[in-house]
Amino acid sequence: MRLSAEFREQFIQHEMRTHGRKNGFVTTGQEARLLKWLPKIGLPKDKTLNMANIPENSPIVLEIGFGNGDFLVDMAKKHDDWTLVGVEIYLPGVAKAVGRLEDSGFIERTRITQLPAQYVLEHQVEAGQLDGIFINHPDPWPKARHHKRRIIQKDFALLLVSRLKQGGFIKLASDIPELAEWMRDILDNTEGLTNVAGDAGYIERDEDRVFTKFEQRGLKAGRQSQFLHYIKD
Numbered sequence: 001m002r003l004s005a006e007f008r009e010q011f012i013q014h015e016m017r018t019h020g021r022k023n024g025f026v027t028t029g030q031e032a033r034l035l036k037w038l039p040k041i042g043l044p045k046d047k048t049l050n051m052a053n054i055p056e057n058s059p060i061v062l063e064i065g066f067g068n069g070d071f072l073v074d075m076a077k078k079h080d081d082w083t084l085v086g087v088e089i090y091l092p093g094v095a096k097a098v099g100r101l102e103d104s105g106f107i108e109r110t111r112i113t114q115l116p117a118q119y120v121l122e123h124q125v126e127a128g129q130l131d132g133i134f135i136n137h138p139d140p141w142p143k144a145r146h147h148k149r150r151i152i153q154k155d156f157a158l159l160l161v162s163r164l165k166q167g168g169f170i171k172l173a174s175d176i177p178e179l180a181e182w183m184r185d186i187l188d189n190t191e192g193l194t195n196v197a198g199d200a201g202y203i204e205r206d207e208d209r210v211f212t213k214f215e216q217r218g219l220k221a222g223r224q225s226q227f228l229h230y231i232k233d
């Protein structure tokens with residue numbers, strides 16, 4: 001079974017290469033799960049969260065760059081009233097997460113998109129619609145000439161704030177000290193946000209936090225992650 005052109009047009013990002021990285025292959029079994037679930041819980045380009053049958057009064061929490069879904073699955077288990085919006089441009093990650101969410105039994109409380117976070121926030125989420133946003137271990141883009149590819153930039157930070165409700169949160173993690181500092185410095189200087197740990201501060205690791213693939217990878221390489229927590233004023 002292959003994904004039809006029509007299905008791809010609706011649910012799969014057009015550019016199959018992201019900054020030169022091949023946006024790979026999914027197995028036949030994974031394709032079957034995508035075909036089964038994306039029409040139900042997928043957020044295609046022309047649909048907004050308002051059209052996604054989200055139960056009234058359910059807090060809406062978005063995760064950007066969910067990778068293979070470690071954190072998304074764990075959140076779905078822990079917060080049975082939340083609707084989780086998972087955003088991930090890497091198709092094999094989306095495929096893996098959809099399988100794990102189906103196996104967990106919580107998939108119907110998620111909405112999944114393979115579009116870039118910038119597009120999702122600009123076109124599919126309304127101002128003030130989100131209760132929270134998680135960004136765990138975003139790509140560090142360590143070379144100075146690639147810093148502009150880092151997801152947290154001044155304009156993107158303003159976009160994040162605009163999509164949050166008053167009192168909503170942004171929580172971030174990174175195992176790369178230079179990137180944690182970069183994100184902290186931008187977010188500390190973004191109007192409308194308060195750093196819960198105080199200016200230039202990091203919070204302690206939440207005790208019940210699951211270890212994602214990239215947090216584990218950092219630990220194996222001897223790097224402790226750092227954590228940031230902001231509230232919208």
Ligand SMILES: C[S@@+](CC[C@H](N)C(=O)[O-])C[C@H]1O[C@@H](n2cnc3c(N)ncnc32)[C@H](O)[C@@H]1O
Pocket residue numbers: 064065066067068070087088089090093115116117118136137138139151212213214215
């Ligand atoms: C280093 S991985 C971390 C994955 C996972 N959060 C973890 O902690 O293991 C960063 C992820 O962000 C995704 N990503 C990068 N830019 C993105 C964007 N603009 N929108 C959505 N996802 C993005 C990448 O495809 C990748 O899966």
